[in-house]
Structures are given as C-alpha cells and as structure tokens.
Amino acid sequence: MLLAATGCGDPAPELVGAQPDGWDDEIRLREAVDEDPDPDVVEIHLTAKLAELELLAGKKTPVWTYDGAIPGPLIHVKKGDHLIVHFTNDLPEETTVHWHGIRVPNGMDGVPGTSAPAIPPGGTFDYEFDLPDAGLYWYHPHFDSAAQVGNGLYGAILVDDPDEPKDLGDEVVLVLSDIHIDDATGGLEPPDTSGELGSIFGREGNHILVNGKMRPTLRATAGLRQRWRVVDAAKSRYFQLELAEHDFTVIGADGGFASRPAELPRLLLTPGQRADVLVTPNGEPGTALVVRWIPFDRGYGTADFRSTEDVFEIALAPDVRGASPPMPSIARDIEPLSLAGATPVEIRLTQGMDANGKTFLGINDKPFPEADPVDAAVGETQIWTLKNEMDWAHPFHLHGFFFQVLDDPEPLAWRDTVNVPQQETRRIAVRYDDRPGMWMFHCHILDHADMGMMGMLMLHEP
Ligand code: C2O
Ligand code: CU
Numbered sequence: 515m516l517l518a519a520t521g522c523g524d525p526a527p528e529l530v531g532a533q534p535d536g537w538d539d540e541i542r543l544r545e546a547v548d549e550d551p552d553p554d555v556v557e558i559h560l561t562a563k564l565a566e567l568e569l570l571a572g573k574k575t576p577v578w579t580y581d582g583a584i585p586g587p588l589i590h591v592k593k594g595d596h597l598i599v600h601f602t603n604d605l606p607e608e609t610t611v612h613w614h615g616i617r618v619p620n621g622m623d624g625v626p627g628t629s630a631p632a633i634p635p636g637g638t639f640d641y642e643f644d645l646p647d648a649g650l651y652w653y654h655p656h657f658d659s660a661a662q663v664g665n666g667l668y669g670a671i672l673v674d675d676p677d678e679p680k681d682l683g684d685e686v687v688l689v690l691s692d693i694h695i696d697d698a699t700g701g702l703e704p705p706d707t708s709g710e711l712g713s714i715f716g717r718e719g720n721h722i723l724v725n726g727k728m729r730p731t732l733r734a735t736a737g738l739r740q741r742w743r744v745v746d747a748a749k750s751r752y753f754q755l756e757l758a759e760h761d762f763t764v765i766g767a768d769g770g771f772a773s774r775p776a777e778l779p780r781l782l783l784t785p786g787q788r789a790d791v792l793v794t795p796n797g798e799p800g801t802a803l804v805v806r807w808i809p810f811d812r813g814y815g816t817a818d819f820r821s822t823e824d825v826f827e828i829a830l831a832p833d834v835r836g837a838s839p840p841m842p843s844i845a846r847d848i849e850p851l852s853l854a855g856a857t858p859v860e861i862r863l864t865q866g867m868d869a870n871g872k873t874f875l876g877i878n879d880k881p882f883p884e885a886d887p888v889d890a891a892v893g894e895t896q897i898w899t900l901k902n903e904m905d906w907a908h909p910f911h912l913h914g915f916f917f918q919v920l921d922d923p924e925p926l927a928w929r930d931t932v933n934v935p936q937q938e939t940r941r942i943a944v945r946y947d948d949r950p951g952m953w954m955f956h957c958h959i960l961d962h963a964d965m966g967m968m969g970m971l972m973l974h975e976p
Contacts, residue, residue: 699958
C-alpha cells in the first residue's frame with residue numbers, strides 16, 4: 515500500500531493492522547442476551563416500554579424504546595439459527611413487532627389484522643422463526659407506525675454467514691435515524707405536527723441519530739478498511755451520505771451480498787433499506803473526518819433551504835497508519851429471475867381526496883384497506899410495475915419476499931425496498947416461495963403508509 519510522505523524530520527508513522535483500542539466503543543450497539551445454550555437457537559426477551567433519555571445534553575426526552583434504549587438491542591444471530599423472542603408490550607397502546615426483510619412464516623410477520631393480532635398494553639407474544647438468509651435486517655412496530663417508530667421503536671438484526679470471506683474489515687452496525695425534539699424543553703414533537711401537509715411531506719426529525727447518538731465519534735486507523743452495516747430506520751428521512759475524498763465500496767443490499775461490489779461517491783438509503791459497505795478512512799493520522807448527510811430531493815420542497823448535516827465523526831489515531839489485508843473476492847452468483855410467463859401486476863402510487871375533502875394516499879387510487887389485494891400463487895413469478903403518480907418519491911417495501919429491480923444498472927441484488935422517484939416508474943420481479951397468507955406492501959415513509967399507501971398481497975397455494 516501507498517504511504518503518504520511525512521514531513522522532513524517527522525518519524526514515519528508506525529504501520530499497524532488493527533483499529534485503535536476501543537475504536538467503536540462510543541457507538542457499538544448493546545446485543546440482546548441469548549438465554550438458550552443451544553448454539554443454533556437464540557432466545558431473548560424484548561420489552562417495548564417508555565423511557566426518558568438524555569439525547570440532548572441536560573434535557574430529558576420521553577421516548578418509546580425496546581428495552582429502555584434507542585435503538586433497541588442488536589439481535590446477533592447466524593444464518594440457519596432459530597430465533598425465539600419473548601416479547602412484552604409495556605407501552606400505553608397496542609403494538610406489534612415486524613421483522614423487516616426476514617422471510618418469516620406469515621403468522622410471525624407482526625401485521626395486525628392480517629398475520630397476527632395487535633398486542634395490547636401489558637400483553638405478551640412469542641415470535642419464533644428461522645433465519646434463512648444472511649444480511650442486516652431490522653425490527654419495528656407495525657401499529658401506529660409513524661408515531662411509534664418516530665418515537666424510537668426500532669432495532670437491528672445481524673445475520674452472519676459463517677462461510678463468508680474473512681478479512682472484509684472491522685465491522686460495525688450503524689442504525690441511522692432521526693428524532694424530532696423541542697430543543698428548549700427536550701420534549702418530543704407530536705407525530706401530527708403540521709397536519710396533512712406534514713404527512714404528505716413525510717416528517718423528518720430535527721436531529722440525526724447514529725445508534726441513538728447525535729454526531730458520535732468512531733475511531734479509526736488511517737488506511738485500514740472498515741465494514742459498515744447500515745440501516746435507515748428513520749420514519750421519512752432518506753440518508754444520502756458522503757465522506758469527502760472517499761468512495762464507498764458497496765458490497766451488499768437488503769438481502770445480503772450483491773453480485774459484485776460497486777464503488778460509489780455517495781451512499782443513498784431510503785427508509786427501510788440496508789447497505790453493506792467497505793470504507794477505508796484515509797487522511798493524516800491524528801486528524802478527523804466527518805460523514806455528512808447531503809440533502810436529497812425526494813420530491814416537491816423536500817430539499818429546499820436545507821444544508822448538509824454532520825452524521826458522525828471519524829477520528830484517525832495519531833502516529834499510525836494501517837495496512838489492510840488484500841480485498842477478498844466477494845462475487846455472488848445471483849440468477850436473474852426468469853421472466854418467461856411472469857404475471858404482470860400494475861401498482862400505481864396515488865393521491866386522492868375523499869368525500870369529506872380529506873387527502874389520502876393510496877394504491878391504485880384507493881386508500882388502505884380498500885384496494886383489491888394482489889392475487890398470487892406459491893411458485894408464481896410476477897413483475898410489478900410501480901408507477902409513482904405523485905410529486906413525492908416513495909420507498910416501496912414488500913413484506914416477506916425479496917425482489918429484483920429490473921432495468922437497474924447497479925449490480926444485481928436481492929431487495930425488499932426500492933425507491934420509486936416522483937413521477938417515475940420502477941419494475942420489480944418477485945418469485946413466491948411456499949409461505950401462503952396475506953402479506954403487506956407499502957410506502958416506507960411511514961406518514962405515507964398511515965395516510966393509506968399500503969396494500970395487500972394474497973398468496974395462496976396453486
Ligand atoms: Cu419495515 Cu411494513 O415494514
Ligand atoms: Cu411514500
């Protein structure tokens with residue numbers, strides 16, 4: 515590797531192969547405690563409850579949490595494990611837990627009214643399923659979602675693949691989100707601020723959080739590769755990230771590795787999406803770099819009068835430089851889905867007005883749950899044409915099944931959430947495995963989902 519020239523008389527920095535001691539201490543997520551001795555079973559307790567957290571120095575913010583923290587504990591498992599979650603609802607309203615992206619049995623999907631009943635205050639539910647796919651996933655409520663997620667209910671699930679190449683880099687999970695706090699009092703902004711207009715825009719918080727912290731510091735050894743597993747858990751905010759003079763090597767998306775790595779100057783995640791990214795922080799040892807949020811135009815007015823925001827800082831250890839192990843090959847064989855005989859499905863993302871003059875968002879001009887369900891059979895392949903007829907972008911999410919985005923110049927990847935820009939169309943291909951039942955799809959700007967942009971897939975035996 516190339517070493518930067520050092521000034522005359524300066525000692526050459528020592529060459530090391532490790533991150534600084536405690537490099538991720540400030541942001542490393544707490545992990546849920548596995549109570550089961552079986553190495554292939556992970557059994558945990560998880561409680562949704564109110565808490566007061568000091569997010570702003572000297573101010574208490576009343577938030578909604580899993581196990582008393584934002585985000586909830588990292589559930590760390592490996593591919594093929596069996597997960598049991600003994601869940602308790604200590605919130606003042608009903609809730610559920612949805613396991614975003616995981617191919618769970620229908621009854622474990624956490625959608626009230628379709629897959630399982632909502633859990634009342636004081637109630638419990640045991641979620642139990644296998645983890646068939648490696649990757650980063652996340653969990654969040656599917657009841658009163660914009661408010662509950664916006665108040666702090668979300669957490670990450672990392673499914674390791676024991677067979678993946680070693681030496682990809684030192685790994686850290688980054689749960690990106692935001693929260694809207696009244697800076698004077700520390701109080702939470704009500705979830706219905708600015709009424710209908712706020713909902714149509716999709717409410718963003720006024721503070722970005724990385725693993726629940728504002729502008730935290732990650733330490734690094736200059737020149738030594740790191741692996742960031744990133745999820746956008748915000749209720750509306752797109753994260754477009756930039757690290758000046760650095761590229762991101764994106765090696766995976768929602769459902770594990772992509773077919774090949776891609777070098778990108780910016781990383782874009784919509785709410786719900788994940789990325790697996792290699793970054794080699796470089797610079798003068800002892801200096802700091804800043805990962806910045808860049809305004810992204812997700813529709814009318816959403817990028818106006820906004821400037822960049824700091825997301826987190828990378829402090830480069832003094833006096834040392836890193837020597838990264840050679841980059842392992844991470845090509846993955848992803849077969850493009852065969853489209854011969856695939857059934858076309860048309861999904862229009864629409865806006866309308868009801869008889870009382872109230873604006874709603876919908877699927878094919880109907881607010882949830884009025885639209886006809888999409889009908890499908892186990893084993894069938896469908897091509898969904900997602901036509902966004904609105905002036906705002908929608909991150910479209912399908913429960914239960916991965917899809918491939920067609921006409922996508924990016925490396926092939928399995929996804930469960932795709933951005934459909936304002937007034938544009940995206941096509942996705944999905945093949946249904948044998949998990950019949952009612953599955954949801956919706957916009958993952960949760961204000962939009964709550965305004966009616968949700969629909970149902972009815973999957974039946976052939
Ligand atoms: Cu994160 Cu209905 O989904
Ligand atoms: Cu939307």
